[in-house]
Amino acid sequence: MNRRFGARALLATSVFTGLIAAAPAFAETKTDLGLAMSTEPTGLDPTAAAPVAIGQVVWQNVFEGLVAINEDGAIVPQLASAWTVSDDGLTYTFDLEDGVTFHNGKAFDAETAKFTIERIIAENSVNPQKALYSAIESVEAPDADTLVVHLSRPAFDLLYWLGFPAAVMVEPTSAETNATDPVGTGPFAFAEWRKGNEVSLEAYPDYWGDKPALENVTFRFIADPQAQAAALNSGGVDAIPEFTAPELVSQFETKDDFDVVLGATGMEVVAGMNNAEPPFDDARVRRALMMMLDRQAIVDATNSGFGTPIGSHFSPSDAGYEDLTGVLPYDPDTAKALLTEAGYGDGLSFTMKVPNRTYAERAAEIMQAYFAQGGVTMTIESSEFPATWIKDVFKDTNYDMTIIGHAEPLDIGIYARHPYYFNYDNPEFDATMAEIANATDEDARLEGYRKAQEILAEDVPALFLYAWPKIGIWKAGLEGMWENEPVPSNDVTDAHWSE
Structure with a gap:
């Protein structure tokens, strides 16, 4: 090779190398x-x-149900692709997905589903939500792809309850060891649990549905809010779906490399009243107290x-939510007039038993100040939670007013329970809940819930304050995480990083 050709070759090589380096x-x-x-x-x-x-780690990720509850709170098909309900509401027939396997390689079929449901309702069942499925009388598996559930009474919300973590499908041979080695049908399989530190999942290669974009998911357990914030900032974690320190959120809102996503959970914070005792047996008093409070200020x-x-x-x-804060809005003058009409123009006094939880204690103090402006004296009595509060308020109903967050999803039906700590008795509301149970389609069910909401908004058996927030903070570029949380969960089946 002559020198001139060699020099040109060297130059070309240098330029090409430079282009590679620059790209x-x-x-x-x-x-x-x-x-x-x-x-x-x-x-x-x-x-x-x-x-x-438990559900926040494994529901939807590892375990699946016949149906699921999506981010909007709606019932959607899952291991059951379709279903029909008999005209009398007593028979549910489910068409099951074909070709589904558990992570241990065993098939999911109607016999498996029958085993799961019979295990839930068995006399010796330890299922935490067993009472929700008490209407189930018997279960049949006429063939591998068909499940028939017979009820003793109509319970249209059964479909909703079947979407709960408590009703996920279980493979019989793994039932006794799922607590430490869970085996489901979901897109992720259990990999490892390092007690006190983290649980790891990995994508299941033979998943029956759409494959997840993620290959590995690790749930790390960090109790301290300051440590949570530090883990986000250091890159120790990518996301905190439920950030527990609202006062620290602002530091992430100003950073371009984080997304702060605000949503709602299914937990309602309410100030319950003993509706069986004066003065709370008078709806005018309850309405007046509601109108003395500025919910947003709380x-x-x-x-x-x-x-x-x-x-x-x-x-x-x-699903079916209505914003009814305008029914009894903050209006101190109208509130005072209502109290006068009810015979309490000269004032009103009562005690609030407050569980020793920060959110409850803070809210009680703000409510006390608002009530004082309206001539109402509320004495705050601290109550140890859970033991003392559950005994005095929940079991013995020995209280005037209290405050608590109701975390069970879609639990509006508690006002039709007799007995229950509100001591609330409204035949119209009870009849509405019966209509929901007797519904034969989703539209009728949701219409029933809208009616139930409106009855409570007018009659206020409790002072309805706010829905607990879901504060999600994660790295920019992470998509597919839930904004709202109708069921306590960390569903990452659609989570992915943008390219």
Whole structure:
């Protein structure tokens, strides 16, 4: 090779090398995800224990049900592709997906589903939500792809309850070990549980549905809010779906490399009243007290502005939600007039038993100040939670007013329970809940819930304050995470990193 040709070759090589160096390196899309949770679950089987932290790890990710509840609070098909309900509402026939396998390779079929439901309603069942399925009388599996459920009474909300973590499908040979080695049909299989630290999941290669974009998901347990914030800032975790320190959110709202996503949960914070005793047996008093409170101000003062004011016992995360805060809005003058009409023009006094939980204590103090402006004296009495509060308020109904967050999804029906700590008796409301149970289609069910909300908004058996917020903070580029949380969960089946 002569010198001139060699020099040209060297120059060309240098330029080509320089172009390669200058070009951006191809970046593969990230396929792993680290999430932080405040509470470590006691086990990993949601059909055997109540703590919501169990479902927040495994529901939808590892375990699936006949149906599911989506982010909008609607019932959607899952392992049952379709279903029909008999005209009398007593027979549910489910068409099951074909070709579904559990993570241990065993097939899911009607016999498996029959085993799961019979296990829930068995006399010796330890299922935390067993009472929800009490209408189920018997179960049949006429063929591998068909499940028939017979009820003793109409219960149209059974479909909703079947979407809960407590009703996920269980493979019989793994039933006794799911608490430590969960085996489901979901897109992720259990990989490892390092007690006190984290649970790891990995994509299941033979998943029957759409494959997840993520290959590995790790749930890390960090109780302290300051430590949660530090983990986000350091890159120790990618996301915290439920950030527990509202006062620290502002530091992430100003950073371009984080997304702060605000939504609602199914938990309603309400101030319950003993409706069987004066003065709360008079609806005018209850309405007056509701109109003395500025709900948004309570949210601002107690939760740094995070939370959604509500006008009934229903969350914005529930399908069929109506904003009824305008039924009895903040109106101190009208409130005083109502109290006078009810015979309390010279004042009113009562005691609020407050569980020793920060959100409840803060809200009680704000309510006390608002009531004082209206001539109402509310004495705050601290109550140890859960033991003392449950005994005095929940069991013995030995109280005037209290405040608590009701975390069970879609639990508006508690006002039709007799007995229950509100001591509320409204035949119209009870009849409406019966209409919901007797519904034969989703439209009728949702219409029933709208009517139930409106009855409570007018009659106020409790002072409806706000829906607990879902504060999600995660790295920019992470998509597919839930904004709202109608069921306590961390569903990452659609989560992915943008390219």
